[in-house]
Each structure stands twice: as C-alpha cells, then as structure tokens.
Amino acid sequence: MARVDVSAPMAGSIKEVLVGVGDRVTEGQEVLVLESMKMEVPIESPAAGTVAEVLVAPPQPIEEGQVLLRLDV
Secondary structure, eight states, X not given: OOEEEEEOSSSEEEEEEOOOTTOEEXXXXXXXXXXXTTEEEEXXXXXXXXXXXXXXXXXXXXXXXXXXXXXXX
C-alpha cells in the first residue's frame, strides 16, 4: 500500500479538520480547512484512500509545504 502526503499549499493556521484516522476519502474531497490572510482555503485529498495519520489540529500554525495528513492509497 502506498502512502500519500497531503501538504499545505501556503502558510497559515488550521481552521478545521474534516476527517479522522480510518476515514475513507475520495479524490478531491475536502479534508482540512486552512486559514491564511483572513481567507478560508479548503484542502482537498489528492487521491482516494484511507486517512492513516492526521498531523495537525486547530488552531495550529503551519508552514507552506508542511505535511498535514497522510493517506494510504
């Protein structure tokens, strides 16, 4: 089974985590909401799979490129 990292496209803070470990997700499904420059930015799953790890929680600040969660695909 391959592992896929979901990374932050920009710096900001975690507003909401929409999935948990063990959840099945589809490609394009919103999995997190990031707040950056007073805008809410949905983060989508790049592939279908199962959430293996959630590495962040609200209101944690994050950096661009930081791994937010991992999927088993």
